[in-house]
Amino acid sequence: MTDDAPYPRFASRGRAYVYVVPCRDEDLLKLGFSRDPFTRFSTLHRRFFEFFDLDRGLLVDAERVAAARRIERRLIGAFTEYHAMAPLVVPATAGGHTEWYRGAHPEVAGLLRSIAAAEGLALQDGLRPWLRAHLMTRADLLHDWSLRIVDTLDWARHNAPDDTDAARLRQGLLDTWAMFEAASIDVRPLVPAVVTHWYDHGDHRRLFGKDLG
Numbered sequence: 001m002t003d004d005a006p007y008p009r010f011a012s013r014g015r016a017y018v019y020v021v022p023c024r025d026e027d028l029l030k031l032g033f034s035r036d037p038f039t040r041f042s043t044l045h046r047r048f049f050e051f052f053d054l055d056r057g058l059l060v061d062a063e064r065v066a067a068a069r070r071i072e073r074r075l076i077g078a079f080t081e082y083h084a085m086a087p088l089v090v091p092a093t094a095g096g097h098t099e100w101y102r103g104a105h106p107e108v109a110g111l112l113r114s115i116a117a118a119e120g121l122a123l124q125d126g127l128r129p130w131l132r133a134h135l136m137t138r139a140d141l142l143h144d145w146s147l148r149i150v151d152t153l154d155w156a157r158h159n160a161p162d163d164t165d166a167a168r169l170r171q172g173l174l175d176t177w178a179m180f181e182a183a184s185i186d187v188r189p190l191v192p193a194v195v196t197h198w199y200d201h202g203d204h205r206r207l208f209g210k211d212l213g
Contacts (some may be wrong), residue, residue: 016068018060018075020112021127022105024053028084031075031099031108033068038134047175049131049182051089052190057127058109060116061096071100071115078111079104124176139190142176149173157203170204 017037022029030052034040037059045051062068076099084102101108116123124130147171156166177199180187187198 013040016062016065018062018068018071018107018112019058020075020108021048021052021054021057024051025085025106026087026100027109028087028100029105031072033062033065033072035065038131044090044173045177049179052127054182056105056129057110059124059127059130060110061122061124063121067119067121070188071112074115075108075111079108104126117205121159126148128183131179131187135180135183135185139185142180142187142190146173146176146191150192150195150198153198174199176205 001047005113015035018031018033019037019040020029020164028043032040040051060071062071074195079101080103080205082104084100086100102124113123113125115121150171153166153170153173156163160166172196177187180190187199
């Protein structure tokens, strides 16, 4: 199975953001900038919504790449003594093995808040509402995407039960379902009945057990 979850393609809006996302289970954070934070977080961990503590994350709309780079450099320069190794679960292909810091979340978050206030930049303090808004504006993509996945899985079950691509697609759909739930979005009204039936009764229930959250 690959590390890249096949989420529905959510197009970037073309702005530039500075982010600070702490890990949920250890005193470690990642900072950086991105034009597409959702995709960036997804490359760092396929279940980023569980791996990172969204409620303590921050996202600043720096508007332009040059401004985002400048803010990122200021954060990096202020906390060099806290620099840490990236978690082993972060895939090498993500290019996300720099700008990790240990034991500095209150200070990093405080400085980013101060920068945003001083420069009049929009700050999202806590990323769960941001994730919910991001997903809801693109939720119409979920219907057809999930149906294609389930149709492909049904074909593979009868014709190629050991297909590794099918396993990847299955996990991607399960991860996407869990991501919407993490954002407090009810998935069932957004997908076809056949997808809901697959989620409730599909082969993954036997393979992975009933606790899929």
